[in-house]
Amino acid sequence: MENTVLSLATGSISKLSSFTLLLLFLFSSSTFTSTEAYDALDPTGNITIKWDVISWTPDGYVAVVTMYNFQQYRHIQAPGWTLGWTWAKKEVIWSMMGGQTTEQGDCSKYKGNIPHCCKKDPTVVDLLPGTPYNQQIANCCKGGVLNSWVQDPANSASSFQVSVGAAGTTNKTVRVPRNFTLKAPGPGYTCGPAKIVKPTKYVSPDKRRITQAMMTWNVTCTYSQFLAQKTPTCCVSLSSFYNDTIVNCPTCACGCQNNITDPGSCVRETSPYLASAVSGPSKSSNTPLLQCTSHMCPVRVHWHVKLNYKEYWRVKITITNFNYRMNYTQWNLVVQHPNFDNLTQLFSFNYKSLTPYAGLNDTAMLWGVKFYNDLLSEAGPLGNVQSELLFRKDASTFTFEKGWAFPRRIYFNGDNCVMPSPGAYPWLPNTGVRPVISLLQPVMTVLASIIFSWAYM
Numbered sequence: 001m002e003n004t005v006l007s008l009a010t011g012s013i014s015k016l017s018s019f020t021l022l023l024l025f026l027f028s029s030s031t032f033t034s035t036e037a038y039d040a041l042d043p044t045g046n047i048t049i050k051w052d053v054i055s056w057t058p059d060g061y062v063a064v065v066t067m068y069n070f071q072q073y074r075h076i077q078a079p080g081w082t083l084g085w086t087w088a089k090k091e092v093i094w095s096m097m098g099g100q101t102t103e104q105g106d107c108s109k110y111k112g113n114i115p116h117c118c119k120k121d122p123t124v125v126d127l128l129p130g131t132p133y134n135q136q137i138a139n140c141c142k143g144g145v146l147n148s149w150v151q152d153p154a155n156s157a158s159s160f161q162v163s164v165g166a167a168g169t170t171n172k173t174v175r176v177p178r179n180f181t182l183k184a185p186g187p188g189y190t191c192g193p194a195k196i197v198k199p200t201k202y203v204s205p206d207k208r209r210i211t212q213a214m215m216t217w218n219v220t221c222t223y224s225q226f227l228a229q230k231t232p233t234c235c236v237s238l239s240s241f242y243n244d245t246i247v248n249c250p251t252c253a254c255g256c257q258n259n260i261t262d263p264g265s266c267v268r269e270t271s272p273y274l275a276s277a278v279s280g281p282s283k284s285s286n287t288p289l290l291q292c293t294s295h296m297c298p299v300r301v302h303w304h305v306k307l308n309y310k311e312y313w314r315v316k317i318t319i320t321n322f323n324y325r326m327n328y329t330q331w332n333l334v335v336q337h338p339n340f341d342n343l344t345q346l347f348s349f350n351y352k353s354l355t356p357y358a359g360l361n362d363t364a365m366l367w368g369v370k371f372y373n374d375l376l377s378e379a380g381p382l383g384n385v386q387s388e389l390l391f392r393k394d395a396s397t398f399t400f401e402k403g404w405a406f407p408r409r410i411y412f413n414g415d416n417c418v419m420p421s422p423g424a425y426p427w428l429p430n431t432g433v434r435p436v437i438s439l440l441q442p443v444m445t446v447l448a449s450i451i452f453s454w455a456y457m
Contacts, residue, residue: 050217073411073414085177094164098137098159100127102125129141194218195217199213235297250295255296267292303316317349318385321379332366334354336408336409353365403427
C-alpha cells in the first residue's frame with residue numbers, strides 16, 4: 001500500500017498539493033485510526049470557545065465567553081446550543097449577562113447575596129431575543145442559534161458574560177475549567193481541553209488605544225455525524241430527461257417503518273389523524289414526526305437533469321421536508337460535482353464555491369434567499385424549496401454517460417446524505433446499434449451501385 005501511494009505521489013507531484021500528499025501518507029499508514037470527525041470538504045472547520053478574563057473581583061473575576069463557528073456550512077439552529085463544563089475548584093457564578101444556567105444548584109450556605117449558580121458542573125444556555133437591554137451584551141440573545149461562517153458570518157458568534165467567585169484573583173491562582181461539553185442541541189460535538197493562549201487584545205473605537213484581557217484560554221470543539229444521530233438525516237433521489245427511470249432514495253436509508261414496536265414513528269399523508277398527531281402532546285418536545293416513506297428520511301434532495309442545450313445543460317434541485325414538527329431555518333446544501341467550475345447561472349438560491357483543496361473547484365454551497373426561501377417549512381404543501389442551475393459544457397470533460405451528470409456527494413445542513421447505488425443511476429438509452437447502421441450505410445450504397453452497374457454491363 002505504501003509503495004502504491006509513493007508511486008502515485010511521485011508520478012503526480014506537479015498536480016497534487018502538499019496537503020493532499022500528507023493525506024495520502026496518513027491513509028497509507030496502518031496505524032492511522034479515523035475518528036470520523038474529520039470533514040474532507042471542511043478540513044479546518046470547528047467551533048472555538050474563547051474565555052477572556054476582563055477584570056478581577058474581590059474573590060474572582062469577570063469573563064466574556066464567546067463561541068465562534070468556524071465551520072463553513074454547519075450551523076446550530078433552534079432550540080440552540082447548550083454549553084457545559086466542570087469547575088476546577090469550588091467556584092460559583094455570582095451573576096451572568098447574555099446567558100443563564102439551567103439550574104441554580106445548592107446555594108444554601110450563602111446567607112446574604114445568593115449566587116446565580118452553585119453547581120460544580122453548570123450548564124449555560126443563550127437568552128432569547130427580546131431580552132431587556134440591561135441584561136444583554138454583544139452577540140448574545142439569539143436563542144442559541146449560531147449560523148455558519150460562509151452563510152452568515154455576522155451571526156456566526158455567540159457571547160455571554162459571567163462573574164465567577166471563589167476562583168482566585170491572579171493568573172497564578174485561577175484554574176481553567178475542565179470537561180467542556182457542547183450540545184447543538186443534541187450530541188455531535190466533542191470538545192478538547194482548555195488551553196491558555198496569549199491574552200486577547202481589544203482596539204478602541206477610535207483605533208488609538210489597545211487594551212488586553214487579563215487571561216485567555218481557548219477550547220476547540222469538532223463535529224461528528226456519527227455521534228450526532230444513529231441514522232442519517234437526508235437522502236438523494238435522481239432523474240433525467242433522457243430516461244424515464246426515477247431513482248428513489250434507497251429503501252430504509254434513514255431507518256425503516258416499525259409499526260409493531262414504534263407505531264407512532266410516522267404518519268401517512270392521507271391519514272385522518274394527521275392533524276391531531278401533529279398538534280399532539282409531543283409537539284413542543286422536538287420529537288420528530290415523519291411522513292411515512294420507504295426511506296424514512298426527514299429530508300430528501302432530488303436532482304433532476306432537466307434540459308440539454310448546444311453549449312449548456314440545466315439541472316433542477318428540489319429539497320423536500322418530511323418532518324411535520326420541524327422547520328429548517330437557514331438551511332444549506334453542499335454539492336460535489338465536477339462541472340461546478342463552469343456554473344453559469346443560479347436561480348433563487350445563493351451560491352459560493354468551496355475549495356477545500358487548491359486548484360479543485362468541484363464543490364458548491366447553496367442556500368436560500370433571505371425572506372424568500374431561506375425557510376424550509378414543515379412537511380406539507382409548502383414543505384419544499386427548489387431552484388435550477390445552468391452549467392456550461394466543457395468539451396474535454398462533459399458527458400451524459402455513466403451517471404456523470406449526477407452529484408458525487410450532497411450534504412444537507414452539514415450532514416452527509418445517503419446516495420443511491422451508482423448502478424441504479426439513470427443512464428443514456430442504449431443507442432449502440434444506430435452508429436453501426438450510419439457507418440455501414442455509405443458502404444452498402446456504394447456496393448449496391450457497383451452490383452447494379454455490373455448487372456447491366
